[in-house]
Amino acid sequence: MILIRKILFPFAAIYGLITGLRNWFYDIGIFKSAAFDVPVIAVGNLSVGGTGKSPQIEYLLRLLIPNYKVATLSRGYKRKSRGFVLADENSDAQILGDEPFQFHRKFPEVAVAVDADRVNGITKLLELAKPDVILLDDAFQHRKVKAGFYILLTTFHELYIDDFLLPTGNLRESRRGAKRADIIVVTKCPKDLSQQQQNAIRMKMRLESHQQLFFSFIDYDDFVFSDTDKINIDIIRNKKKVLIAGIAKPKPFFEHLKSKDDVILEFSDHHHFSESEISEIVKKANGNPIVTTEKDYVRLKGRKLENLFYLPIKSAFVSGSYDFDGAISQYVSGRQFS
Template sequence: MARLLTYLLLPLSWLYAGVLAGRNWLYDRGWKPSAAFETVPVLSVGNLRVGGTGKTPHVAWLVAWLRARGQQPALLSRGYGRRTRGYRRATAADTAATIGDEPLQQFRQFGGAVPVVVSEDRVAGIGRLLLQEPAVTAVVLDDAYQHRRVRPAFNILLTEQQRPFYQDFVLPAGRLRESRAGAQRADVVIVTKCDPALSAAARTTITENVRRYARPEVPVLFSCYDYGPPVPAAGPAAGAAPGPEVVVLTGIAQPGPLLEHLAAAGYRVAAHHRYPDHHAFTPAEIGALAAQLRPGQVVLTTQKDAARLREPALAASVADLPVFYIPITVRFLAAGDTRLAALLNPYFPPHAVV
């Protein structure tokens, strides 16, 4: 049935893809303006597919790499899901409602040491950021692959191993934001959420499939997730430790890898309260979860979801809930981190280090 529906929707996908192809053609030929920034490198991290490719942890890896090299990066996002508009620099007083859950997570992850800015107009946002933050030596654009008004110095394209762009279709028949040909703009393609034991032969096959659409010389790298121990996030979780039976709360696009990790780590998931990506939790939803929680059980969630659980409107609802989040970090396979660093190094020569 799903395959039949895909075929029925293909004419609409072709129409949508055609409109986007025309838009990209105008940008490629300079008939629509695209701004480049010469003073600092602009690094873009994005995807062709709607949601769930692992942008946030890869952005965190990139920011950490830049800081380790002595750079002062800044993050710029449109702030998806926020209830504000315009340019806004994240502060300790912000919430997911004011800047979006992912920018809030990034701001807290780096302890405020990395400027995090949200702006729908990324051209104006970068310009204002560079004026207000003269120490910034690199700007990382989060989820800006289709934002052609900015011409990044380096374009990172992410695609999942289990849902690669080369097997998908453009909306509404599939989940692609534009056609597979969009991979031509990538300077590197990272295949994410890989099986850590992915064989060399499998990597070769995936690389060949990617290069049917990307430029032939573009490197194809592979990454997986490493999961850390549960971190107290809310309620009476501090000083406690999760038992073997847990309740999972997610509002992300792809919770499957998290559930697989929990099963492998020996947790038994008594219930999974699953919501759409970027879902704004309500007191009623948290109350329903609390009513199902039995003695000895704790709530496990993601770091991004934990950011939304800290909304002031939810303070009373989560006050008595033992909530932990599972941190994730990116690990590259087959020395992919070394290869990516070699691609990025020319943009940050030693004399530019501050």
């Protein structure tokens, strides 16, 4: 695979030229971006998948909900609906996509919408939901919208600064795109990441003067949950079970829960489970618990799987959470009264 990626280097150069020209046209105004009066925060990455966007969106929701009417707008990847959809009591993962439906389940007071056309999506949200602030999920490259605030995510083990353009690497655009970010969050760090390690990454990043850098980790819940029950994490670790993940980079999830007798089933990101796959999962479980990620749970719920549980996660900061919260609150309150 590494050899093939190196062979494809000329295509990466062409891809870089195309995306670079596109960004330049936006920068100089040949391509137009739509701006909105409402505060708009875009969360995204330079690489493909697995940087922890959903936990970061949920962190922002918890921060903002007490003081503002909040909306989220996502593309709704792999949903079976089209156009603009605003979540309601009839929505499910097939209509919204798994991540937006997860937001809708956990935060019913939030207006959750999906639309591949972000300009149209924001326009519709302002008309129908009238939010005080909008969070754009996975929209760092969506330059048809001019967000007021950009949060760029990059993982501790795969920093964008060490990566390369597709198809040789995993970057959707050049590392220069990071200059658009107001905040950069290094995600999936060790909980005990030292100040020395943080400083080394900070030096490597060569931040712009206006940018702030933060370090976060995935904080796992102490329980796994079903719709009607919960089990302590220490108990479930010692039980024979089936672990299922259809997410990008599921290794930490498996490592956190697995024991030697477990059956581990890994699927592609946003995987839609077929009836034959469901039957195979039931057969392998043989009455034992089935534990999956929260994102997969919204797609597996109601699929005739008994003893189905999910493990909630949260994004938490190694340090500096007060400064992060303050930067977000300052932007939103400033835009509210500007």
